[in-house]
Amino acid sequence: MSRESLEERLRAIGAERYHDKHPFHDKLHGGECSPDQVRAWVINRWAYQAAIPMKDAAFLSRCTDPDMRRAWRSRIEDHDGGINEGGGLRRWLKLAEAVGLDPDYVASGRGVLPATQFAVDAYIRYVRDMPLLQAVASSLTELFAPSIHERRIEGLLEHYDFANTESLSYFKTRLSQAPKDVAYGLEWVLSHADTPEKEDMACEALTFKTNVLWAQLDALWGAYVEPARIPPGAWRPGEGMA
Numbered sequence: 001m002s003r004e005s006l007e008e009r010l011r012a013i014g015a016e017r018y019h020d021k022h023p024f025h026d027k028l029h030g031g032e033c034s035p036d037q038v039r040a041w042v043i044n045r046w047a048y049q050a051a052i053p054m055k056d057a058a059f060l061s062r063c064t065d066p067d068m069r070r071a072w073r074s075r076i077e078d079h080d081g082g083i084n085e086g087g088g089l090r091r092w093l094k095l096a097e098a099v100g101l102d103p104d105y106v107a108s109g110r111g112v113l114p115a116t117q118f119a120v121d122a123y124i125r126y127v128r129d130m131p132l133l134q135a136v137a138s139s140l141t142e143l144f145a146p147s148i149h150e151r152r153i154e155g156l157l158e159h160y161d162f163a164n165t166e167s168l169s170y171f172k173t174r175l176s177q178a179p180k181d182v183a184y185g186l187e188w189v190l191s192h193a194d195t196p197e198k199e200d201m202a203c204e205a206l207t208f209k210t211n212v213l214w215a216q217l218d219a220l221w222g223a224y225v226e227p228a229r230i231p232p233g234a235w236r237p238g239e240g241m242a
């Protein structure tokens with residue numbers, strides 16, 4: 001198989017399985033979420049945001065090539081940022097504040113749905129334990145992220161009063177960060193997946209990751225969209241407000 005055909009296979013996985021196809025995103029971007037459904041999304045998505053620098057730290061801990069570590073470490077800087085200015089995580093908390101939540105409540109991780117926590121923990125473990133090729137390939141959902149971020153910025157600005165440049169700064173910033181990460185990750189996967197078995201491994205990793213993302217939205221839908229069924233211990237409307 002050629003590099004081109006592997007890239008085609010990877011893109012086909014995104015076209016079929018990426019979470020931009022999930023009905024929760026249609027509802028969110030189309031202005032059909034209630035304020036509490038938006039809050040539930042912000043609280044649960046925090047769990048994913050918080051896991052990302054942890055999985056990247058797990059990645060760095062097993063990476064023996066200094067050049068690769070140098071290229072990869074900016075991912076942690078993007079999310080954690082410096083002591084004073086912070087990074088993506090702090091920008092996410094701006095969104096939390098804008099939708100009426102107490103940022104300390106969101107940052108505590110309390111109220112996150114059990115299935116969401118299982119999914120994000122599985123992502124950290126996957127990156128820590130699987131062959132490096134799969135650890136890298138699992139990040140390639142970011143090939144498809146800029147277009148969903150663009151659609152989200154547009155949809156939220158159109159439909160919700162809380163949306164403005166400050167509250168949506170997380171997504172705006174990702175528009176320039178994600179392409180640099182994914183260009184590196186894709187090139188690395190295409191040049192290291194040099195046997196049919198390794199190509200399959202890369203595709204399996206990307207499929208696994210689309211499942212991590214999809215499972216989070218299924219959990220959200222089951223808990224907060226009618227007929228809503230909020231699991232014990234998960235966030236209930238009214239809790240964690242500013």
Ligand SMILES: O=C(O)c1cc(C(=O)O)c2c(n1)C(=O)C(=O)c1cc(C(=O)O)[nH]c1-2
Pocket residue numbers: 052138139140141142144145148149174213
């Ligand atoms: O809003 C989204 O749909 C979305 C999806 C993804 C993704 O595809 O994993 C990421 C992000 N956002 C994101 O903001 C982000 O920083 C990010 C890092 C990673 C990763 O796997 O390393 N994915 C994503």
